[in-house]
Amino acid sequence: MATIKDVANLAGVAVSTASYALNNSPRVSQETKEKVLAAAKQLNYQPNGIARDLKLSKTNTIGLILSDLSGPFYSELIKGVQDITIANGYDLIAISSLGGKNSTAVKFLKEKRADGIIILAHNIDNNLIISAAREDMPIVLLDRPLKAKYVLNIQVDNEGGAYKAVEHLIALGHRKIAYLSGPNNSYDNLKRFAGYKKALEDSGIAFSNQWVYQGNFTKEGGYHAGKLMLLQNYIPEAIFAANDEMAIGVIEAFKEADILIGEDVALVGFDDIQLSEYVTPALTTVRQPMKEMGVIAAQQVFQALNGNFSTEAILLETKLIIRDSCGAKKVKL
């Protein structure tokens, strides 16, 4: 692979002039500029970006860390982030935090391989984030609050969203409302649980622990929780699932037992993933403004890179999307 040195040699100039010429600096004459460009072309010269990054201590790249690159849930988020990074002339790369201690994500954080980082991955440690964030590598955290220097916070109003969902179920006349829970170490899950409890409380419904089922945010988890309800022969009047994937699992489990969701039991999810609209019955759910979140996250990164660190956490509103699984439409008829 030809280096700038080869180009300089072929063009008969110093490497510094070659560099200036290639970067179109006004310091160099038109004549030599052409000479250098010709040489570069002849040698099929491609600058070594890594050397450049090292010299400039800048990568021109924003890293987006996700807990699992393959989740369908992130599409819109990525789109939002991408729009802004492209508009700012930066590169975006997506990184998985899969693999724990020596995941690519951890390496990226430690070794400052990007100029800014956006994280939506519960399995990245707070301490790592704190020690990795620097003035020239601000970090935007999307799934939990963390007050630290060079760390920015954006959250969805999980508690409010859950409140809306459960309030809706209560308005439909349900009292025995089960909570299908995500992992307990998930901040999102905790907040949604809080919203659920608050809604019950505000309506004077006593909360009971036996209404809580663990589903781990996965479809399988939801399926098993549904099966468990059936086995225990305890079917609640309504179920609030802390995310859509689990809700879809429940639908499958109940379908196998010929229990009609939206009639025999009401169901509401959270997230509004693409599937939710297509599943039968269509899932009533709480929509998160994922694209907006991506846009704002990226904007925050660039603002921070320009020295404006907004200190206060941003809270994004959710929206209840009423479809068929909660039975509301039938009630109205």
Next chain:
Amino acid sequence: MATIKDVANLAGVAVSTASYALNNSPRVSQETKEKVLAAAKQLNYQPNGIARDLKLSKTNTIGLILSDLSGPFYSELIKGVQDITIANGYDLIAISSLGGKNSTAVKFLKEKRADGIIILAHNIDNNLIISAAREDMPIVLLDRPLKAKYVLNIQVDNEGGAYKAVEHLIALGHRKIAYLSGPNNSYDNLKRFAGYKKALEDSGIAFSNQWVYQGNFTKEGGYHAGKLMLLQNYIPEAIFAANDEMAIGVIEAFKEADILIGEDVALVGFDDIQLSEYVTPALTTVRQPMKEMGVIAAQQVFQALNGNFSTEAILLETKLIIRDSCGAKKVKL
């Protein structure tokens, strides 16, 4: 940020010894090793990965270039690739080819920012791929054939898959079978179209150009094509859509006109995206072994990095997944 030089100073040793110590080389005594490690800890030293990459001319990273990071279609592929890269101790980063000439993907290719590249993105130019591929950066191409040095080919048997799908429709008694087409510059689409035509031919059905509708591989495209059929008042007996997203668009269009898919008209898609199973009626489709493709692609990269360049293109088999939209299940009853 502390550098290795600072560490060496604090530990009172030369930079080279510090380096050896940090890399746990046997050349350095236990005693100094501890001294250096202590100094590193005290300074919160983090090695600069970019400098390391430059020195070693190696990034320990595999790049996966996708035309659109946010497509739901890639989940399984990514999973497969990820499994193998992690197993080999490499990092994986996903890159979008969005943005044309100065997309991140192009930069990655030109500047050799990864040790190997996997591409599933029709908007990356053949010439770019040819000039970017090198012994120390092999490229695996997933969506089209390209014979070039250091370029490896893996394809899905698009033609065979399409053939199976159309053959199935013919076996169900249909003769007037429409083709819902993807973009004409897509190799995948061309192959699927070829399979469609061959199946017709082999059954002695004359092909007609008016059976071809353009849907551009998008749901909207499929929707409009469906609407167009309705407007023209020409409903075929069966439709073979060159991908699932278009098929789902058709379902929506026909649903609005109260035409029953699976009864009034048979429909088969291609890809078996996650949605296909959940849509109503569930979509009969041709499944691509996406995860397997990812696994094999990654394996090929590592083999190439070890000097074994398999020259022959790999062709992966597809599988017809029969669900409700083709009406086959009803026929059997």
Next chain:
DNA sequence: CTGCCTTATTGAAACGTTTCGAATTAATTT
């Protein structure tokens, strides 16, 4: 013709690592 400003070019240092070969010291063998 000297001195001074422009303009164009250059050499060298720097970014933060790794690693070769040499140098120093300690240990072992003869």
Next chain:
DNA sequence: AAATTAATTCGAAACGTTTCAATAAGGCAG
């Protein structure tokens, strides 16, 4: 005690850029 070998440590070069400060060459006014 001298010579060889082994164990440590070190200095310097290298990876491929960018950019500062210095130099060289013209051009022009005095």
